[in-house]
Amino acid sequence: MIEEYTVEAIRRALARDPRVGELELDVEVDEEAIRVTGTLPTEQRRDAVTEVLEERFPNHRVENATAVLSPEAPPDEEVVG
């Protein structure tokens, strides 16, 4: 498949699969590997990215470089007006 179409097929899989359900992940692909970056809300969904892509694209190596949001980061404050 042409690379650009593969990127969208991957993005579609990540958005539609209920284990992930994320639209705003960045995807790069070449003949051997899929690399995914972006931020996910939980560890489980981060793991699910690898799981879904390994199932759907078994001929590619999956590099899951996504991050997980910290639930405990201290609150920042800004005076707006």
Next chain:
Amino acid sequence: MIRIAAAGDLHYGVDSAGRMRPALADLDDHADILCLAGDLTTRGRPEEAEVLARELADAPVPVVAVLGNHDYHTDQQQEVTEILERAGARVLEGTSLVHEVNGVRVGIAGVKGFGGGFAGASGSEFGEPEMKLFMRVTIDAANRLDAALTEMDADLKIALMHFSPIPETLEGEPLEIYPFLGSYLLAEPLDKHRVDLALHGHAHRGDEHGETPGGVPVRNVAQHVLEAPYKVYSLDPENAERRDRSDATIGS
């Protein structure tokens, strides 16, 4: 000062239990009201909303929310709304409310909004029925935001949306998807009503800061942008009052 805590794009799932608890536990030390800017769930399923509702039920400050596109995905947005409201949150859609904080009437008008693009590059209500319908959804949302702001009698005016009213807070997103991320039509009512702060989410790769053409501060509060569970925006009601007096003078 009035302290507004804000966050968007929580994307709660059944695997999210407890994610907001640490942030909510001492929220009243930092803020007077919590605003949630949509995408509260991942797929808009009631069981996802239930997980968040259990945590919001214990929030020590009033919680005001709008839904986002993710909350509509399985066509159960009404149930999602009801679950969150049963937990004590108020979910706005073309509606407003006023909370009094230390004698200051803090008004919040909310609408999910929709896409369309921005001035000079916006879609038009023209051509195929599908295109006209797309733009009418946005026009209708902007009109409902205008109506909600019109009816709101408050000292401080806050607008809460999911989609963005300006392109500046989308910077970092691919330019090609801007029309799916917001519309300038949502900015017009903010300037018309001299809103003190506009909040939105939706654009995970966007920028936090921007302002409307008329100078209303706009903040993209997607948790991905904040890199924190929420952020606090402090507003001085006396400054808002001075702005209103100045507008009245210019208008007279």
